[in-house]
Amino acid sequence: MIRDVLDDLFSKKFLDDHLDEWGIVEHCDHPTSLGYSTTITPRTIYEAVDRSVDVIVTHHDAWKFMFEQRDEVCGLLQDKGLTHIWAHLPLDLADFGTSSTLLTKIGCHHVYKSSEGEARIGELPAPTNFQSVCSTLNSLLQEQPRSIYDANRTVQRIGCVTGAGIYTSYIRDAMSHDIDMYLTGETNLYLLEYARHHELNVAVYSHNYTELPGVEMFAYRLCSSLKLEMKGHLGDAHF
Structure with a gap:
């Protein structure tokens, strides 16, 4: 279902040609709500839990070069039963x-x-x-x-x-x-x-906030297509 929506937004061929520029990690079988941020961090996940968010939408993945922070993010997503959808190059080009x-x-x-x-x-x-x-x-x-x-x-x-x-x-x-x-x-x-x-x-x-309006637009389109409740921005650092 999520992949079908992404195919409609960005085109299946483009996504197939750029598999390292987007991703879906599903740990929630029956999501009802969605929140977004430009960058996913442990703080993002804790904020999502506090606000009863099931799906986190971001522009940036927890990149491999973030080492142990990436490990913590991946572990928390699984532990808290959250789904993460991210799109980097596809969103930059859309x-x-x-x-x-x-x-x-x-x-x-x-x-x-x-x-x-x-x-x-x-x-x-x-x-x-x-x-x-x-x-x-x-x-x-x-x-x-x-x-x-x-x-x-x-x-x-x-x-x-x-x-x-x-x-x-x-x-x-x-x-x-x-x-x-x-x-x-x-x-x-x-x-x-x-x-x-x-x-x-x-x-x-800042990197995060110049990209946030586009992330918000992406999140609202996903929210509408997946028929989820929008919980809003989960916060980003002003770096």
């Missing part, structure tokens, strides 16, 4: 996914999707000052930016790679489509230096 949904939520219409599909470009209805765009994001994401570069130019076109959009190649590609601002969920020295070189506005928020 038209209702991470970058696409974030741009829509701040009032953009979509003008470009990169060939790899992770990067999106949206356009605001009219030129807006950079501080105003950041204020909208602050309210939506319930956090302040982790880093910014204010190039003192108005913003209409925004390039967006939620999560780990740290690569200068993403900015270079987006600039070929006349962006005024780059929005992402992680940064490093080179990203900001490259943006400054081109006098491009940059806003960096």
